[in-house]
Amino acid sequence: MPDKAVFLDRDKTIILPNGDNYIYRIGDFYIPDSYITALKKLFDNEYKLFVVTNQGRVAKGYMTEEDVTELHEYLNDIYKDHGFQIEEFAYCPHNPMGHVSPYNVVCRCRKPKQGMFYDLIDRYDIDVTKSWMVGDTERDIVPGNLCGLKTILLRTGYYIGPENADYIEDDLASAANRILITKN
Numbered sequence: 001m002p003d004k005a006v007f008l009d010r011d012k013t014i015i016l017p018n019g020d021n022y023i024y025r026i027g028d029f030y031i032p033d034s035y036i037t038a039l040k041k042l043f044d045n046e047y048k049l050f051v052v053t054n055q056g057r058v059a060k061g062y063m064t065e066e067d068v069t070e071l072h073e074y075l076n077d078i079y080k081d082h083g084f085q086i087e088e089f090a091y092c093p094h095n096p097m098g099h100v101s102p103y104n105v106v107c108r109c110r111k112p113k114q115g116m117f118y119d120l121i122d123r124y125d126i127d128v129t130k131s132w133m134v135g136d137t138e139r140d141i142v143p144g145n146l147c148g149l150k151t152i153l154l155r156t157g158y159y160i161g162p163e164n165a166d167y168i169e170d171d172l173a174s175a176a177n178r179i180l181i182t183k184n
């Protein structure tokens with residue numbers, strides 16, 4: 001039987017930056033306790049959890065893929081201490097505006113393209129009609145909608161504009177509650 005899943009943007013969705021800065025590495029972010037509780041509740045309700053994140057600053061030379069994967073392993077170490085885990089962290093290191101080869105290319109994974117989503121949906125046999133995308137920008141919502149996921153836009157981000165998300169919530173904690181009270 002296909003699994004249900006929650007696809008999660010990373011920066012300003014499951015972790016918040018210290019100050020106004022970008023998140024490059026461990027030490028650049030914090031995690032509210034309520035976010036840990038939210039993810040644990042989703043996991044306990046048999047949602048597979050996936051992170052789907054653009055990390056195009058690899059292509060711009062601000063950080064390496066090793067930095068990205070180190071951060072993801074660090075997150076899962078924290079989550080595992082609380083009895084759950086992210087099934088897989090999908091990230092796009094590309095940006096055609098970057099200068100670091102081989103990352104400075106047009107790719108099929110950089111959101112709002114759906115490449116990372118299709119790959120996970122296919123490999124994990126995910127039932128999109130029972131699954132969700134949660135993120136803080138339009139480029140999270142657009143691919144979520146195109147893949148047939150229900151979508152939640154968070155007010156934690158900078159994005160203000162025409163809303164095409166199914167729901168708008170304050171943060172990850174209220175998004176998790178929304179998912180759990182909504183009949184599939």
Ligand SMILES: [Zn+2]
Pocket residue numbers: 092093094107108109110
């Ligand atoms: Zn890419």
